[in-house]
Amino acid sequence: MSKLILRALAGETLPVPPIWMMRQAGRYLPEYRATRERAGDFLSLCYNPELAAEVTLQPIRRFGFDAAILFADILLVPQALGLDLAFEAGEGPRLSTITTEADLQRLRPVDAIHDTLSPVYETVRILSRALPSETTLIGFAGAPWTVATYMIAGRGTPDQGPAHALKAANRPLFEAILDRLTLATIDYLSAQVEAGAEVVKIFDSWAGSLKGDDFRAYALEPARRITEALKARHPGLPVIAFPRGAGERFEGTHAAIGADCIALDDGVAPDWAASHVQRDGCVQGNLASHHLVTGGEPLIEATRRVVRAFAGGPHIFNLGHGITPDASADNVHRMIDTVRKGA
Numbered sequence: 001m002s003k004l005i006l007r008a009l010a011g012e013t014l015p016v017p018p019i020w021m022m023r024q025a026g027r028y029l030p031e032y033r034a035t036r037e038r039a040g041d042f043l044s045l046c047y048n049p050e051l052a053a054e055v056t057l058q059p060i061r062r063f064g065f066d067a068a069i070l071f072a073d074i075l076l077v078p079q080a081l082g083l084d085l086a087f088e089a090g091e092g093p094r095l096s097t098i099t100t101e102a103d104l105q106r107l108r109p110v111d112a113i114h115d116t117l118s119p120v121y122e123t124v125r126i127l128s129r130a131l132p133s134e135t136t137l138i139g140f141a142g143a144p145w146t147v148a149t150y151m152i153a154g155r156g157t158p159d160q161g162p163a164h165a166l167k168a169a170n171r172p173l174f175e176a177i178l179d180r181l182t183l184a185t186i187d188y189l190s191a192q193v194e195a196g197a198e199v200v201k202i203f204d205s206w207a208g209s210l211k212g213d214d215f216r217a218y219a220l221e222p223a224r225r226i227t228e229a230l231k232a233r234h235p236g237l238p239v240i241a242f243p244r245g246a247g248e249r250f251e252g253t254h255a256a257i258g259a260d261c262i263a264l265d266d267g268v269a270p271d272w273a274a275s276h277v278q279r280d281g282c283v284q285g286n287l288a289s290h291h292l293v294t295g296g297e298p299l300i301e302a303t304r305r306v307v308r309a310f311a312g313g314p315h316i317f318n319l320g321h322g323i324t325p326d327a328s329a330d331n332v333h334r335m336i337d338t339v340r341k342g343a
């Protein structure tokens with residue numbers, strides 16, 4: 001096994017950490033903006049296998065990252081389950097909402113999701129042929145809690161208030177929504193693996209807003225179920241989990257989820273995470289993305305701090321969250337050079 005990402009995921013400590021970036025295909029790249037223009041809009045791009053594969057490959061050509069992440073979105077799953085989805089320019093996602101038993105009854109059955117999602121599997125097939133032999137292909141899905149927060153509110157929310165309110169008002173309905181999403185996510189990720197994804201990542205962007213036992217029940221437990229089912233169907237499949245915002249609760253998440261790698265956001269200090277999280281296995285992260293906007297010596301220093309902190313164990317260098325549209329490609333080159341030329 002020679003792909004560096006797969007070696008790190010298998011627990012190997014490498015002299016230089018492999019590297020990729022969340023949202024590496026995105027609006028900070030002029031070639032991404034041009035291809036999105038050709039596709040028409042963001043969702044048309046997600047469902048156009050040739051163009052989605054093209055934007056996935058763009059950051060690989062430009063920067064030579066060690067991994068490519070499938071270009072798609074976590075909100076395609078609610079759409080495949082029957083909700084309406086649109087992305088308004090500058091306003092983020094808008095969905096029809098699910099807040100009642102009747103709304104739940106109207107969702108399509110889990111095995112119908114592939115009707116909508118089959119173009120995504122075609123994107124994966126194109127990529128697994130087109131990628132350089134040293135580049136790992138990562139598939140992904142949103143975690144049930146994070147996806148549910150958008151389905152219940154109909155949009156992104158600063159505090160996930162509507163989802164917390166439904167959980168308090170009608171816990172059986174809330175749990176039934178998470179359950180449906182858990183089953184859909186297993187089938188969706190499994191189809192990505194069958195099409196050629198070598199690793200899968202579960203994005204739980206809003207895990208941090210779950211408090212007390214809710215964190216275990218609605219962040220850790222669904223991720224554990226998804227991981228267990230995928231590994232039963234695809235023995236040896238590496239899984240990356242990203243319970244963003246977990247803070248001190250990152251400790252113990254490898255075991256609680258059964259994941260091969262825990263992705264860290266920049267809310268935890270690298271030195272703390274090395275002794276409390278990397279102790280249990282591979283970690284990914286966690287440079288603050290604002291450094292790619294501001295650059296300069298602080299970017300170099302912060303990059304070195306991450307590399308040094310995690311040098312004693314398995315590590316995949318990444319950001320703590322996605323790169324932002326105002327970031328500069330020159331700063332991305334500086335970050336990569338700092339990681340690869342040794343810190």
Ligand SMILES: Cc1c2[nH]c(c1CCC(=O)O)Cc1[nH]c(c(CCC(=O)O)c1C)Cc1[nH]c(c(CCC(=O)O)c1C)Cc1[nH]c(c(C)c1CCC(=O)O)C2
Binds near residue numbers: 022026070140142
């Ligand atoms: C919460 C969430 C979403 N999508 C995603 C998450 C979890 C990770 C995170 O917390 O950022 C995950 C995601 N979204 C996208 C990817 C593709 C792979 C990658 O390059 O990382 C991945 C892995 C493309 C995208 N998804 C989106 C874009 C920007 C759309 C555009 O081109 O205009 C991209 C490249 C749009 C999106 N998609 C979503 C929102 C809230 C938005 C609007 C905000 C924004 O505009 O950045 C939902």
